[in-house]
Amino acid sequence: MLEVKNLQVKAEGKEILRGIDLTVNTGEVHAIMGPNGSGKSTLARALSGHPEYEVTGGTVLFEGRDLLEMDPDERAREGIFMAFQYPVEIAGVNNAYFLKAALNAKRKHHGQPELDAVEFMQLIREKAKDLDIDQGMLTRSVNEGFSGGEKKRNEIFQMSLLEPKLAILDETDSGLDIDALKVVSKGVNAMRSPERATIVVTHYQRLLDYIVPDFVHVLSGGRIVKSGGKELALELESKGYGWIDAA
Amino acid sequence: MAQLAEKLHPWVAEGRPAGGPRWLQDLRERGAATFTSLGFPTVRDEEWRYTNVAPIAAAEFQPASVATVGAAAVEALPYAGATALRLVVVNGRFAPELSRLAALPRGLRAGSLAAAINGDLQADSEMVQRYLGRLADFSSRAFAALNTAFIEDGAYVHVPDGVVLEEPLQILFVSAPGVPVVSHPRTLIVLGERSQARIVETYVGASDVQYFANAVTEVFVGESAVLDHYKVQQESDSAFHVGSMHVNAARSANFSSHSFSLGGKLVRNDALATLDGEGAEVTLNGLYLADGDRLVDNHTTIDHARAHCPSHEVYKGILGGRARAVFNGKIIVRQDAQKTDAKQTNRALLLTDDALINTKPQLEIFADDVKCTHGAAIGQLDDDAIFYLRARGLTFFEARDMLIHAFAGQILERVKVEPLRTALESELYARLARDLAEVDGK
Secondary structure (H helix, E strand, O other), rough: EEEEEEEEEEEEEEEEEEEEEEOOOOOOEEEEEEEEOOOOOHHHHHHHHHHHHHHHEEEEEEEEEEEOOHHHHHHHOOOOOEEEEOOOOOOEHHHHHHHHHHHHHHHHHHOOOOOOOOHHHHHHHHHHOOOOOHHHHHOEOOOOOOHHHHHHHHHHHHHHHHHHHHOEEEEOOOOOOHHHHHHHHHHHHHHOOOOEEEEEEEEHHHHHOOOOOEEEEEEEEEEEEEEEHHHHHHHHHHHHHHHHOOO | HHHHHHHHHHHHHOOOOOOOOOOHHHHHHHHHHHHHHHHHOOOOOOOOOOOOOOHHOOOEEEEEEOOOHHHHHHHHOOOOOOEEEEEEEOOOEEEEEHHHOOOOOOEEEEEEHHHOOOOOOHHHHHHHHHHOOOOOOOOOHHHHHHHHHHHOEEEEEEOOOOOOOOOOOEEEEEEEOOOOOOOOOOEEEEEOOOOOOEEEEEEEEEEOOOOOEEEEEEEOOOOEEEEEEEEEEEEEEEOOEEEEEEEEEEEOOEEEEEEOOOOOEEEEEEEEEEOOOOEEEEEEEEEEEEOOOEEEEEEEEEEEEOOOOOOOOOOEEEOOOOOEEEEEEEEOOOOOOOEEEEEEEEEEEEEOOOOOEEEEEEEEEEOOEEEEEEEEEEEEHHHHHHHHHOOOOOOOHHHHHHHHHHHHHHHOOOOOOOHHHHHHHHHHHHHHHHHHHHOOOO
């Protein structure tokens, strides 16, 4: 599904990723771990097409197509979803209105009929229940005045609604208490299927107790320095990141 | 000085109304004399620092004569159908044949200011004599002085004590097509105790020639009365509009104003509200669109004269092209106005690099136990917000439209007259679409 080869990325003029190779197949969950500043979030943002991250080398294929040629919105409509580390507050844009626009943009792109208000409300009521999203959150402005946990739940809620092929979670666990973490994980696990894939970017192993990865990659200095199975995350948890750099 | 007077002479010498009661003749004379001694403001005047009215002073306008606009032309004007009750004023004169006032509640007076002055009903003439000119102090305001020199007709609304006007009433000021004229629309609104009303003042042009509308509105909101007021300014794109609204809110009165400025070449709106009784509450909100090479200047003054009064103010502007805008928000808290709670926010969104806004909050606080907050934010659309929306599948253009509509929506959503809000949205968004197409080089 996703083939990243020798990806190099600059942010604010500084070289952050120095050649990433990563292959994600359908049905897989990959965890990207690493110390602060290792480039984890840069990888997530570069894949989503953030304009402040400049790709200076390498290739990325998504379902065989050149991902780097696509605008961020085209990537989204094609089925890539990034759950933001810091979801943006958008004053004056009603959350439900925004979700409907996003969902219908995607449906239109895939030649499906757009949902009307009634169908849409039915759909989000169902999805909202699973993620502990109350009606109030739907009628408020996008993320405005949301607590940290509400913002992250709102991201996962959007994900469950948009049903992406590839979900990228950018430190979705940061700042979450254990209850919120469980809710978020439940949402992510509900999306796991043989047709989809997930990349989980996280600093801590804790999230991986709930979202069990098939592969774990450790990033350091802009490169993947170690890859392994889920047991690698546990090893990192007990030994810290120091031994990776030393290795 | 003599030279100045000579230059100003044509403005007050020709076509000035005569006749009427003695007090009115005196008022006009004082207006004319004050205007002649003040002259037009210049950019050396602090209140007009960023707004050069030389194009108005230099233009040659004829005083508006009696003019008519066809019924079909009026119906075709934006907002003409926004309310069932409608008082139409053409070139400053009440036009009964275009007005729809049959359904007014008993006792409520709405119609021609001239008729009220001349006393078709004695109670009206007493009311006008008592209130007209009381709020619109022109000692240092040249345009108000000029308007006063020309008081003859306009709109008069009196909502008696305890009367509730359920339907919104629109006062539609139309500048008629033809030669370039100056008109001086004058409005007097008096709300008795415990009365309630929604009043929309709309200024539009049925003309593409350059004209000048110089409006003055005085509003008295009696004890515990509630007035929801709208000013919609959508003059023709080549027109000049200078308008001032002077409000006095009595004890426990509630006055809210929503000002929308979408048209005109050079526009100055002054909104002045005095909280003149304990517990009075005033809201001044505004939304303006300045595009092309237009200039839109909003000056507001909220004068807290008594204790325990809250005031709220949110002004927002969208600027495109090479447009300029000015926002000056003055809040005065008098010595007696303890427990004042005043909030002011002013935001501007710049769609182009060439658009410019000068903005200034001005707080004059003489009491010590008060809460006053003000904030200004000027800038472009938030790149992070655009990216967030794009990351969910919306195109750049869809994301931008959504954010701009959200920006304007926070003022538009407070419009309680539904057809008016719909009309404002469609007029604003049509203009914005044009401006954005220009930005995109389409």
